[in-house]
Amino acid sequence: xxxxxxxxxxxxxxxxxxxxxxxxxxxxxxxxxxxxxxxxxxxxxxxxxxxxxxxxxxxxxxxxxxxxxxxxxxxxxxxxxxxxxxxxxxxxxxxx
Amino acid sequence: xxxxxxxxxxxxxxxxxxxxxxxxxxxxxxxxxxxxxxxxxxxxxxxxxxxxxxxxxxxxxxxxxxxxxxxxxxxxxxxxxxxxxxxxxxxxxxxxxxxxxxxxxxxxxxxxxxxxxxxxxxxxxxxxxxxxxxxxxxxxxxxxxxxxxxxxxxxxxxxxxxxxxxxxxxxxxxxxxxxxxxxxxxxxxxxxxxxxxxxxxxxxxxxxxxxxxxxxxxxxxxxxxxxxxxxxxxxxxxxxxxxxxxxxxxxxxxxxxxxxxxxxxxxxxxxxxxxxxxxxxxxxxxxxxxxxxxxxxxxxxxxxxxxxxxxxxxxxxxxxxxxxxxxxxxxxxxxxxxxxxxxxxxxxxxxxxxxxxxxxxxxxxxxxxxxxxxxxxxxxxxxxxxxxxxxxxx
Numbered sequence: 001x002x003x004x005x006x007x008x009x010x011x012x013x014x015x016x017x018x019x020x021x022x023x024x025x026x027x028x029x030x031x032x033x034x035x036x037x038x039x040x041x042x043x044x045x046x047x048x049x050x051x052x053x054x055x056x057x058x059x060x061x062x063x064x065x066x067x068x069x070x071x072x073x074x075x076x077x078x079x080x081x082x083x084x085x086x087x088x089x090x091x092x093x094x095x096x
Numbered sequence: 097x098x099x100x101x102x103x104x105x106x107x108x109x110x111x112x113x114x115x116x117x118x119x120x121x122x123x124x125x126x127x128x129x130x131x132x133x134x135x136x137x138x139x140x141x142x143x144x145x146x147x148x149x150x151x152x153x154x155x156x157x158x159x160x161x162x163x164x165x166x167x168x169x170x171x172x173x174x175x176x177x178x179x180x181x182x183x184x185x186x187x188x189x190x191x192x193x194x195x196x197x198x199x200x201x202x203x204x205x206x207x208x209x210x211x212x213x214x215x216x217x218x219x220x221x222x223x224x225x226x227x228x229x230x231x232x233x234x235x236x237x238x239x240x241x242x243x244x245x246x247x248x249x250x251x252x253x254x255x256x257x258x259x260x261x262x263x264x265x266x267x268x269x270x271x272x273x274x275x276x277x278x279x280x281x282x283x284x285x286x287x288x289x290x291x292x293x294x295x296x297x298x299x300x301x302x303x304x305x306x307x308x309x310x311x312x313x314x315x316x317x318x319x320x321x322x323x324x325x326x327x328x329x330x331x332x333x334x335x336x337x338x339x340x341x342x343x344x345x346x347x348x349x350x351x352x353x354x355x356x357x358x359x360x361x362x363x364x365x366x367x368x369x370x371x372x373x374x375x376x377x378x379x380x381x382x383x384x385x386x387x388x389x390x391x392x393x394x395x396x397x398x399x400x401x402x403x404x405x406x407x408x409x410x411x412x413x414x415x416x417x418x419x420x421x422x423x424x425x426x427x428x429x430x431x432x433x434x435x436x437x438x439x440x441x442x443x444x445x446x447x448x449x450x451x452x453x454x455x456x457x458x459x460x461x462x463x464x465x466x467x468x469x470x471x472x473x474x475x476x477x478x479x480x481x482x483x484x485x486x487x488x489x490x
Contacts, residue, residue: 005314010321015259016198017319018297019306028312 030057034076036091042067044088051080051089103277108239108266109134111278112178112204115246117148118286121176121202122293123168125153125161129183130216131268132206136178158183162190162201169199170307172298174250177201180268181208181222188226194261195230196323197308198296200253201261203231204246207368207419208268209455217456218268220368220419223396224429230323232262232330233397235367239276242266244347247281251290251337258330259296265396267369269456279345289344328398351400352407353392356382360389362472363408363445364464366417367393367430370453374417377464388468393430401437408438411445415464415471418451418483426482446475449483457487 003012005027014020038051047066059074081089106114113135116124124143126136142148151168155161158179169175179187184205194201209215210222223233232252236242245264253262266272297305311319335351342348355371356378357363364374371392381388391407391414393400408414418428427435431449438444448471453459467486474480 005312008315008318010318010325013315013318013322015296015322015326016307017196017309017311017322019309022304022306024306024309 029072031072036076036093038089039092041088054083109272111243113138115243119250122173123151123175125164126177127161129180131272132178132180158186162187165201172295174293175201178204180206184222191229198259202249205265206268206272215455219454224420235265255333257333270369351395352403355390357389361412362388363411363414365391377461414445414447416449450486452486
């Protein structure tokens with residue numbers, strides 16, 4: 001479904017609500033739910049990727065330099081903070 | 097051309113399972129429950145003996161039965177199940193999911209009272225508790241109708257203009273366990289009438305889809321509206337399919353059936369097998385010069401508003417018989433629906449409701465004469481109650 005959800009009319013709903021294209025969850029930015037976010041201290045990050053591995057929501061992406069940061073799907077659960085080997089991630093309250 | 101006039105005596109449950117066999121159901125998942133048992137028992141024999149090429153899945157509950165049916169139907173199989181009373185109640189959450197997913201499963205409900213007190217006998221409280229599940233719901237009056245609609249239900253459910261699960265109701269014991277004369281069909285005729293299922297959507301590794309996805313608040317209402325429109329619009333194809341069957345068999349069906357309603361000022365209404373008893377009562381009252389007729393609702397969902405209004409035009413008093421209660425409410429489900437359908441009309445009849453025949457309580461033809469007399473007296477003095485329970489002692 002290429003349209004924004006709040007623009008779709010009932011006539012455009014596929015029979016049975018079937019989704020004929022894969023990957024529709026991409027359009028759903030679960031990061032909206034977040035009340036706090038993990039922030040990495042790059043001076044202490046060893047680029048081991050444990051945070052990326054343990055993230056249950058694929059909410060962490062690797063950048064070109066091999067460091068990690070959240071993407072639009074991070075719900076702010078804090079598992080990465082708990083599991084970080086060097087303790088370089090901390091949760092920061094979302095202000096806006 | 098009308099063929100196959102030969103009538104065969106058999107238990108109605110067996111006739112229903114024969115209809116499912118003729119329809120070439122490919123997957124059946126069911127759990128036995130009185131009074132539905134003979135239907136699935138016979139189907140399981142047919143499968144075991146190689147007389148029906150289908151997957152018969154014996155499950156541990158009705159919740160699982162319908163869940164298994166969802167899987168089979170989603171995989172593209174013509175799918176059937178049957179249940180009753182507590183079994184239908186145990187299916188409850190899956191009933192809504194089946195219709196929301198628009199899977200064309202056909203189910204027979206052998207209507208039986210819901211506990212408690214525990215009762216295995218007939219009334220309509222089971223299906224009325226599942227009234228709003230979003231399936232097509234048809235009521236039958238005798239064995240022939242149960243047979244006919246069991247075949248037609250597949251064609252209706254699978255029609256690409258419909259794509260909706262469909263329930264065929266028949267009264268437990270009163271129909272399921274009696275031997276009646278049926279005009280059956282040969283396989284070739286049914287095959288021509290009901291071609292192979294072409295699923296609208298199915299699970300296919302070469303063309304993957306997602307079924308049963310969730311909907312956020314931004315989409316949920318639109319999904320429900322699509323379902324509501326589809327169910328309402330199934331009316332046209334249902335009539336078309338019934339018409340085709342009529343031409344094939346000589347047995348014609350309408351969403352609202354009438355019996356001796358010409359010039360009737362008083363109309364008795366109900367659904368299911370009780371209508372045959374009421375016909376005898378109407379005959380007797382007509383002989384006494386009472387201008388009474390009978391209106392039966394066959395198609396309960398989608399509700400045939402226009403047909404009902406046409407059938408009741410000219411009536412001054414309508415006596416609606418319910419076979420279920422809406423405890424603590426103002427009316428039984430059929431009464432509520434009829435009153436609601438008639439309320440917007442400028443000229444409308446007096447509509448009184450009676451709950452009759454609960455939990456297997458027998459209803460004799462004399463009962464309808466009594467109801468008519470009671471309703472006339474109540475109208476004269478102003479109704480003393482929202483609705484009445486007929487025959488209750490004390």
